[in-house]
Amino acid sequence: MSKELAQFYSLCLQGDVNSAVAFLRSVPSKTEEMEALEARFASRFFSPPHVEISASDDFVRNVIYCYHDYFRAVLTNQTTAEEAEMELVNKISRILHAPSSATIDSLEEALAAAFKERGYHFLGGVTPPFRGPYIWREERVLEFEVELPFAKRSVTVHMMSDFLLESWIGFATCENKHVGGWAKDNALFCNAICYKDLQAAEFQISYLKHEAQHMDDFLHFPHLTPADLEYRAKLVELIYSADHQVLNKFLLEAKNDPQFPHPFASYRILNNLSRLVFEKEVEKEASMWAKKEYSTISAAAFSLYENDTNALKQNFGHRVKQFL
Template sequence: MRGQGGAARSTLQSIDPAALDAKDRTFRDCALSRLDVTAPLPPLSEVPAVNSFVRDLLTLYRTYWRASALDGTSRPAAEKRLVAGLGKLLGRPVADVPAAEPLIAARLKAAGLFSQEGRTGVFHDLMIWSRETQQIETVALPEGGNATQVNYLDGFISRGWSSYLSCNRTGTGGWTTGAGLFVIVPSYDSLTDENFRVNFLAHESQHYADKKRFGDIPSWRLEYRAKLVEVAYAETTIGKVLDNFASNQGDDPADPHSYANKRMLKALEDRLGVTSVVELHATPLDRLHAAAVAALTADSAALDAERHPSRKP
């Protein structure tokens, strides 16, 4: 998820496939094939019958994702090749990827498809899907409930770079805009279990509420707050939640998830008087929930003070 494909490839290569079960061997082989810059791109066999524009577009993005993930120093050159390829595919020169994105969206819309462009983490992203349904959901949050429109997206042709490079083992589960929440349906085994209700619906509803309340705040801080909400409500999934956060920690604000994970875990450790995620696992659930709510409340007070300097957090 940090876009460090070279390190991921080395780790996968170091694992003896004979020590893995069939599911994990398949994942290892798939991920290595997508991270092998010397080999041709894997065929678009999983993509449904679509027009040549969509297939050529996906080839351009997948080539860019692989090259950018394998070597951070090559990202500018990979992006330059992507821009050139997009200009040729669109039939007109484009200055950069953001300039091409509205043109891409218009072509996909004309083909009856929905799309999401922009950056996810450190890479330019592209999601394409064919079906949407909407529903109003009311979600309880630590600082007050929130009712919003949830858009359920399905029939995916592309689920973005993180899903592609990890062979759908991980990836974006959805996002939030002023128009509501957007759910990538195939990212979830169930739309009623705790994983969805807490780790997506409450998380993204907190984003929605924060954007209305605080306006434009850094992406990492939005993630920090939403991850505290996950900890505040998770019960049966709490172990998985903590492990997921602990496995992806970083110091680069440009990668808001890993940056927020590290700071959120440290905030919990400090409040609970522990020094490791192992100790967080051993903390009684009610204390963990209370610490997460307290950290969220303190951050809200700090944000209010930043917006209104006369107030003290």
């Protein structure tokens, strides 16, 4: 992927489609792929907006269109997130014939039941900072043993496929970027389209160890914020990685905005690693990091993880008696 496209998608994943499209339009010599993207984003986000939905069920299509309108509003700053959510509640309430006083959480519980009757899985909630469900049809269940820096975990992974909606992240990138998955207290959920080779580092480290770390933290440190959870899981990725590839991804996505846990965690890691590796406030250039042996970066990531774990053990006290 070119640097221009990487920057474009980075802005999309920061929830700023306006800036992403403005950046794409500013590229002087566009490739055919860039021109096609520009046209597709114009069709999706601007007048007259249009998105194809593969489902034939009118109920399913109408619900998804409601979320599309919500995504469009928050991703292009048409209104505030609060106002967009109120409008979403109004639309979903009418579809479900629910009282206007219903909360979005109760409406999404009802939607989950309705989608189940139609053969779909529906998971509502928030992928910070925006709402937006994941809707998929197929899944298979696998079991794995996962080694973490200070623990081993047996995990159940639900491999999901045939998605109709991947929350706001899929919509913001015209389905060119995917949510890899997520962790719950007792299981992991994985988007199978992202991981063709289950022995590759992308799955074994960037998905499996990352999400297993979340599960471990849910158990031992249950009050961590999403940004704190991502900070620790991303450090685990760096500890077990063999080269600079994951770090380069973090460098690109880093953003000092706690509303976006993934970019903010990368920003924290970039700052903290820079102090250890370069003895300076922040080093943003990938070329400078490339000059460092990766073993040095991995060791620094382990030091940050160990220090963070020790601090959390002190703060959580009695909650971590079974830790290690």
